[in-house]
Amino acid sequence: MSEQAVIDPLRFARDGESQERSVAVANMPRLHDRLASTEGEIRFRLAGRSGGAGKRPALDLRIDGELSLPCQRCLEGFAFPLSVDETLLLARNEAELAAWEDADPLCEGLVAEPQMDVLGLVEDTILLALPMVPRHPEGECPVE
Numbered sequence: 001m002s003e004q005a006v007i008d009p010l011r012f013a014r015d016g017e018s019q020e021r022s023v024a025v026a027n028m029p030r031l032h033d034r035l036a037s038t039e040g041e042i043r044f045r046l047a048g049r050s051g052g053a054g055k056r057p058a059l060d061l062r063i064d065g066e067l068s069l070p071c072q073r074c075l076e077g078f079a080f081p082l083s084v085d086e087t088l089l090l091a092r093n094e095a096e097l098a099a100w101e102d103a104d105p106l107c108e109g110l111v112a113e114p115q116m117d118v119l120g121l122v123e124d125t126i127l128l129a130l131p132m133v134p135r136h137p138e139g140e141c142p143v144e
């Protein structure tokens with residue numbers, strides 16, 4: 001188990017490394033514009049796998065927690081359960097990634113920079129998982 005803030009993703013995958021951590025929401029500033037409150041924390045687990053013969057190296061990323069989002073109907077904060085489970089294929093360059101996406105439009109991949117900021121990846125993944133128009137779950141909004 002490593003705690004490095006910056007990893008070489010291809011090596012991380014090849015060596016089957018993993019890290020599991022809690023991060024305070026306050027330490028993820030790029031999320032703050034989208035939140036009703038920056039209190040609390042999330043947990044993530046990042047695990048590399050080489051995939052073996054003929055398979056692509058990949059990172060498995062799991063994120064769990066609860067975020068407070070502003071409801072767009074009543075403007076009150078509500079608890080949004082965050083649960084992300086993703087496999088990110090590691091491409092060597094943009095061309096390789098583009099070829100994979102052509103072959104499989106649902107493919108989730110990224111170009112493996114030699115130095116990848118783990119928290120930046122977690123933040124990016126959370127940003128993509130947030131609803132475009134956050135709202136209280138059906139029947140729970142006081143404005144309804």
Ligand SMILES: [Zn+2]
Pocket residue numbers: 071072073074075076135136140141142143
């Ligand atoms: Zn509401």
